[in-house]
Amino acid sequence: MLGLNKQDTRLLLLVVILTMAAPFILNPFPEGSAMAQFNAGYPDLMQRFVIFGIFAIGFNILFGLTGYLSFGHAAFLGIGSYAAMWMFKVLGMNVLPALALSVIMSGIFAVFIGYISLRRSGIYFSILTLAFAMMSYSLAYSVLATDMDGPDKQGLLQKGLTGGETGLQLTLQDPRILGQQTTAEGNIPVPSLFGLEMRSAAELNVGDWVFTFSAGYYFAAFVMLLSFYLSIRIFRSPFGLVLKSIKSNQQRLNYTGMNPKPYMLAAFVISGMYAGLAGGLMASMDPLAGPERMFWTASGEVVLMTILGGVGTLIGPVLGAGAIKYMENILSKINSDILHTWFAFLPDGLEDFVVAIIYPFIGKGWHLTLGIIFMLVVIFLPGGLVQGGQKIAGMFRGKKAADEKADGKTTPAE
Amino acid sequence: MGILEVKNVGKRFGGLQALSDVNLSIAERSVHAIIGPNGAGKSTLLNCLVGKLIPDTGSVMFDGQSVLGRKPHEINQMGISRVFQTPEIFGDLSVLENMMIPCFAKRDGAFELNAISNVLSQKDVVERAEHMLEEMNMADKRHMTSSSMSRGDKRRLEIGMCLSQEPRLLLLDEPTAGMARADTNNTIDLLKQISEERDITIAIIEHDMHVVFSLSQRITVLAQGTPLVEDTPDNIKGHPKVREAYLGETQTAA
Numbered sequence: 267m268l269g270l271n272k273q274d275t276r277l278l279l280l281v282v283i284l285t286m287a288a289p290f291i292l293n294p295f296p297e298g299s300a301m302a303q304f305n306a307g308y309p310d311l312m313q314r315f316v317i318f319g320i321f322a323i324g325f326n327i328l329f330g331l332t333g334y335l336s337f338g339h340a341a342f343l344g345i346g347s348y349a350a351m352w353m354f355k356v357l358g359m360n361v362l363p364a365l366a367l368s369v370i371m372s373g374i375f376a377v378f379i380g381y382i383s384l385r386r387s388g389i390y391f392s393i394l395t396l397a398f399a400m401m402s403y404s405l406a407y408s409v410l411a412t413d414m415d416g417p418d419k420q421g422l423l424q425k426g427l428t429g430g431e432t433g434l435q436l437t438l439q440d441p442r443i444l445g446q447q448t449t450a451e452g453n454i455p456v457p458s459l460f461g462l463e464m465r466s467a468a469e470l471n472v473g474d475w476v477f478t479f480s481a482g483y484y485f486a487a488f489v490m491l492l493s494f495y496l497s498i499r500i501f502r503s504p505f506g507l508v509l510k511s512i513k514s515n516q517q518r519l520n521y522t523g524m525n526p527k528p529y530m531l532a533a534f535v536i537s538g539m540y541a542g543l544a545g546g547l548m549a550s551m552d553p554l555a556g557p558e559r560m561f562w563t564a565s566g567e568v569v570l571m572t573i574l575g576g577v578g579t580l581i582g583p584v585l586g587a588g589a590i591k592y593m594e595n596i597l598s599k600i601n602s603d604i605l606h607t608w609f610a611f612l613p614d615g616l617e618d619f620v621v622a623i624i625y626p627f628i629g630k631g632w633h634l635t636l637g638i639i640f641m642l643v644v645i646f647l648p649g650g651l652v653q654g655g656q657k658i659a660g661m662f663r664g665k666k667a668a669d670e671k672a673d674g675k676t677t678p679a680e
Numbered sequence: 681m682g683i684l685e686v687k688n689v690g691k692r693f694g695g696l697q698a699l700s701d702v703n704l705s706i707a708e709r710s711v712h713a714i715i716g717p718n719g720a721g722k723s724t725l726l727n728c729l730v731g732k733l734i735p736d737t738g739s740v741m742f743d744g745q746s747v748l749g750r751k752p753h754e755i756n757q758m759g760i761s762r763v764f765q766t767p768e769i770f771g772d773l774s775v776l777e778n779m780m781i782p783c784f785a786k787r788d789g790a791f792e793l794n795a796i797s798n799v800l801s802q803k804d805v806v807e808r809a810e811h812m813l814e815e816m817n818m819a820d821k822r823h824m825t826s827s828s829m830s831r832g833d834k835r836r837l838e839i840g841m842c843l844s845q846e847p848r849l850l851l852l853d854e855p856t857a858g859m860a861r862a863d864t865n866n867t868i869d870l871l872k873q874i875s876e877e878r879d880i881t882i883a884i885i886e887h888d889m890h891v892v893f894s895l896s897q898r899i900t901v902l903a904q905g906t907p908l909v910e911d912t913p914d915n916i917k918g919h920p921k922v923r924e925a926y927l928g929e930t931q932t933a934a
Contacts, residue, residue: 269798504784504802505795507773511781514770521730521768523756523785523845532793 274498277581281494285487288312289477296474300607303599306592309467309480310551314591316483316490317547322571322583323490323497324540328533329569330578331506333513334384337392337565338399341379342372342538344406344560346545348427351434351555355422358445359455361464361485361550365543372542373535375402380534384527387516399565406557407431433556457550459485464550482551489547490584493540498580500536509533541568570636574643576650585651590636597632681744683708683849683881684729689738691724691905698724699735699905706849706898711875711882713892716902717926722885725902726853729883730762731755743848753790761842763852767834771827775818775837778826779809782841808844816840832863839870843878850874852884856891868894893917901925 270278284291293307306312325339346368353364383394411430414423420439428434436454440447449455457464464482471477500506511519512526519526549555558564567590575586605621605628612620627635647653682705691699699721706712716722727733729740731752740747747755756762770778783805788794800806813819816836821829826837835855842850855871856864868891875882875895886892892899892913899916901908903925909916916922 269801271798271800499798500795502798502800503795504788504797504799504805505793507777507781507799508784510773510777511770514772515768518764518768518770519781520752521756521762521764522782522841523753523790524781525751525753525790528791528793532795536795 268495270498270502274502274580278491278495278498281581281584282491285316285491286484288315288483288487289479293475293477297476298474303604304596306596307478309465309478309483311591311595312480312483313486313547313551314595315588316486317544317551318568318571318587318591319584320490320493320547321541321544321568322575322587323493324537324544325568326537326572326577326579326583327497327500327509327540328537329572330583331501331509331513332530332533334387334530334534335392335569336383336395336534336537337562337569338379338395338397338402339537339541339568340560340562340564341395341399341402342376342541343545343548343564344402344555344557345372345375346542347549347555347559348406348434348545349542350546350549351436351553352427354436354442354457354549354553355440356443358442359457360445361457361459361546364457364550365489365546368542368546368549369539372545373539376535376538376542377531380531380538384530384534396562396565399560400562403557403560403562406560428557429555431557433554436553457553486547486551489543493543494580494584501580505529505532570640574640574650576652579650579652582650582652589639589651593632593636593639597628597635598630600628602629682706683743684883685739685741686725686729687739687741689725689728689735689740691721691728691733691735697905699728701906702738702902704900704907704910706881706883708848708881709875709879710898711871711884711896713884713886713896713899714902715886715889715892715899716908719904720902720925721905722902723853724905726762726851726885729755729851730760756785756845756847757790759848761845761847761850763835763838763842763850763855765853765855765857767831767838769826769834769838769841771825773826774822775824775826775829776806776809776813776822778837779812779841779844780805782845783808783812786845812840812844815843830863831859832866835859835863835867836870839867839874843874843880847880849881849883852882852886854886854888855884856886856888864888864891867891871895 268275289307289312292312293305295301295305321343325336329335349367349371350364353367357363379395379398383391383398386394406428407430410428411426414426415421422440438448438454446455462481464485467478467480469476469478508519508524508529512529516526545559548559571586571590572583573586574589575584576582602621602625605624606617609617609620625631643650684706686702686704689699689702690697702725714722714725724733728735729747731747731750731754734748742758742760745758747758770781780799787805810819810822813822818833818837818840821833826834829837856867859867871882872895874880884892884895896913898910899913900910901916901922908921908925909919911919
């Protein structure tokens, strides 16, 4: 189907079902119950799942296929966000032109950064990309945030191109030549898709459960599915095969009459455009773009997501993005009061002791938990969560195969 | 005029004159061996032919065109394929995928952004790769990960990958180094068969005299960066200068 083989079609369908049913799947606990804080089915978090999923899918096209570790991909995320914001300010609140400019701008920057960074490989490539990202961060934070209008004017560029530390925000004075400048109530309009506001949501109450269906989430999820589909096509294409061969043995490829440079650059640009798309979506969900989106920790996060999920696998980066964003948002919400209510059944001294042990790993300490999980995955599951899933599936299948053998049946070879 | 003409090539690394005044002509459709003791400059010469090194002086002409200043992939596209001392293949990929890459390079050139269509839908490339695997007697291994094969099989695959591009000149850098005798003999037979059945010129750098004498029609002996003699295998065997280069002094036949 859609030019995919059976296995990939099944994977795509699975992802379609999971993303479409996410408001149900991520809200397994009834509202008001003790477990409700583990619910992740609220729009803001679900949007993050799919947006960072796109970011990680794109990153994986570079890192997973070619093995080149970019440590500055957040630059493109930021560029995408700023581009989308400018589209909202100048053109109007429709998200499609905003996303288009995000992808184009990040692509242009990726050509430039990639062309220079790809002159080196290995650690030097990583450092070059990191340097470019930090340069972008500094530019956005200060250089491009100076008043470009002149001190006596209050125009579009009053806070520069990037808005500096506070970030780029929409104002009532923005021209928005193709859309309305202000809403009927005199407010700043919100990003929308031909009138469908990204923040609008419908709620469904089933007993104690509350499921939220957000327009923004479904739009972002749709974009994510398109990106995912495209990445499957790239993985299975001759281009993808050459990228894998670069990772495997660049020397042999050189002496096989292929020039690795343009292949690498194309992969870098494609993955930069994915990051730009993710950045544009972030701005579309919440119209604000700040320089911290380009900070090196943001670049590191996508590396973690990809490795945690499974480098070079199709679904891994999405899983990794989901896992990290879930921990960031859910674990960090747990505080010592909640811990005390959980362990209230223990004798007093023991309760305090257990809470004291667990406390460093929750709330602000969620990074510690992430670090431990990351360590365990890298050591025991170098293939990431995907490898973990395969191992579990293999155990079941192995058991089944053994049962069938015992029954005297034979399975035809695949 | 040979298919490959090397004229007055010199290469210096700091204080070491690795090659000086090398003249070499390789006749079309021949098997030409380049031998010499360690440090004679054989590998340096080979690297000058494939674009890894650029000689300081002289010229290298392939089929009337200069190869100097061209990148390895450009030289490959001119029709020169190289087999490495340790088999260089795409270890993470399957045998069939390994074979498909040179087929893509042959069909699409140095770069082609074919990012949407499926690899397996490229029928001409798949067929060509399958055909080549059959010729190499490796069709049964097509789905194996290539790094898990034996060294002899890796070598066979590498040679097959080079041949799938239909090169006019095949350069082999000690193709039997580190191989067991059986694998060595298999490789000799394979190369013999290739040179007999195909319109191809083979240049081979080798230590193993058994390989050299059973394959080549011409032999060039290189010593201290310069060609000592060039002759047929029979004449080389008893040549006093060759013995001197290998043994360090002139010895009378015992």
